[in-house]
Amino acid sequence: MGILEKISEIEKEIARTQKNKATEYHLGLLKAKLAKYRAQLLEPSKSASSKGEGFDVMKSGDARVALIGFPSVGKSTFLSLMTSTASEAASYEFTTLTCIPGVIEYKGANIQLLDLPGIIEGAAQGKGRGRQVIAVARTADVVIMMLDATKGEVQRSLLEKELESVGIRLNKHRPNIYFKPKKGGGISFNSTVTLTQCSEKLVQLILHEYKIFNAEVLFREDCSPDEFIDVIVGNRVYMPCLYVYNKIDQISMEEVDRLARKPNSVVISCGMKLNLDYLLEMLWEYLALTCIYTKKRGQRPDFTDAIILRKGASVEHVCHRIHRSLASQFKAPVPSTARSEWA
Numbered sequence: 001m002g003i004l005e006k007i008s009e010i011e012k013e014i015a016r017t018q019k020n021k022a023t024e025y026h027l028g029l030l031k032a033k034l035a036k037y038r039a040q041l042l043e044p045s046k047s048a049s050s051k052g053e054g055f056d057v058m059k060s061g062d063a064r065v066a067l068i069g070f071p072s073v074g075k076s077t078f079l080s081l082m083t084s085t086a087s088e089a090a091s092y093e094f095t096t097l098t099c100i101p102g103v104i105e106y107k108g109a110n111i112q113l114l115d116l117p118g119i120i121e122g123a124a125q126g127k128g129r130g131r132q133v134i135a136v137a138r139t140a141d142v143v144i145m146m147l148d149a150t151k152g153e154v155q156r157s158l159l160e161k162e163l164e165s166v167g168i169r170l171n172k173h174r175p176n177i178y179f180k181p182k183k184g185g186g187i188s189f190n191s192t193v194t195l196t197q198c199s200e201k202l203v204q205l206i207l208h209e210y211k212i213f214n215a216e217v218l219f220r221e222d223c224s225p226d227e228f229i230d231v232i233v234g235n236r237v238y239m240p241c242l243y244v245y246n247k248i249d250q251i252s253m254e255e256v257d258r259l260a261r262k263p264n265s266v267v268i269s270c271g272m273k274l275n276l277d278y279l280l281e282m283l284w285e286y287l288a289l290t291c292i293y294t295k296k297r298g299q300r301p302d303f304t305d306a307i308i309l310r311k312g313a314s315v316e317h318v319c320h321r322i323h324r325s326l327a328s329q330f331k332a333p334v335p336s337t338a339r340s341e342w343a
């Protein structure tokens with residue numbers, strides 16, 4: 001049996017297994033197996049065919065935003081509207097075949113916006129240019145999932161599944177679980193909160209599936225088996241995602257209202273230039289950039305020219321942005337780890 005078949009077998013079994021107390025170990029184990037096969041599926045192709053021409057765009061500016069969506073939802077139209085770069089837009093699918101970068105200038109920051117080919121179901125397994133597109137998405141600070149407002153929900157759940165299957169976690173934080181493999185001593189399991197989804201036995205079963213027999217595990221949060229598996233597997237990316245419903249000129253006011261109220265969602269029309277300012281405001285919030293204004297002694301700060309820092313930046317980062325040798329000239333060492341307020 002190939003890996004794809006194994007994956008589909010397990011998915012089917014998970015789907016037909018009722019979720020209850022009696023099946024929780026069985027389900028936990030199935031999920032661990034599934035995560036393992038998916039990881040295998042992604043490994044070999046990394047070196048082989050994942051690099052398409054035009055996909056290795058240099059990171060530039062203060063942050064990177066990737067446009068992910070089905071074909072013809074309006075990604076290229078959006079890039080051409082928001083940046084000075086023109087990306088061909090047309091009514092036929094797969095107009096865009098490579099990664100096209102543009103720059104949004106907003107509040108003194110340069111935000112790199114990447115237009116990408118449309119992706120479809122099966123993208124993670126290499127359909128179309130799905131793999132390359134997803135590889136680029138992993139490098140972004142924020143993903144804009146662009147959806148056609150007339151067919152939004154189906155597209156949204158399919159794409160979420162694709163991204164989920166390659167370890168991208170949207171609008172979720174890293175599970176608060178301390179996990180450390182050891183050389184010996186068996187598995188030590190503890191939790192600081194009441195656990196309703198995982199137990200010591202289930203954690204052990206999952207760890208054994210990964211051939212881990214010695215480790216320290218501390219749950220600081222009531223996590224699910226899936227979240228625990230994410231921690232063991234380790235290479236997950238946790239990313240803010242804005243769901244952008246485009247083409248609202250095609251749907252009723254009631255429908256616009258319903259979509260606009262969904263969490264992490266913005267409704268727009270590129271065609272009629274509706275709500276684009278609000279989208280930018282939301283994007284800025286999701287990027288969570290910090291602006292620092294500097295001033296010369298005795299003068300007013302220059303509010304037109306900020307030092308833009310990303311989440312997790314330290315005082316050392318600020319010094320480097322002012323001058324490369326500044327940090328080394330301080331008498332006391334400059335903190336190189338982030339202050340908690342920024343992290």
Ligand SMILES: Nc1nc2c(ncn2[C@@H]2O[C@H](COP(=O)(O)OP(=O)(O)OP(=O)(O)O)[C@@H](O)[C@H]2O)c(=O)[nH]1
Pocket residue numbers: 069070071072073074075076077078088089090091092093094095096097116117118119246247248249250268269270271272
């Ligand atoms: N009615 C309407 N049409 C739009 C809107 N935005 C884009 N379109 C149209 O949708 C079609 C597809 O737009 P593109 O920008 O090429 O879409 P894309 O997502 O880049 O498509 P691919 O590159 O093929 O994946 C074009 O005919 C656009 O004119 C909108 O807000 N309303």
Ligand SMILES: [K+]
Pocket residue numbers: 071072073089090091092093094095096
């Ligand atoms: K198109």
Ligand SMILES: [Mg+2]
Pocket residue numbers: 075076077088089095096115116117118
């Ligand atoms: Mg396009």
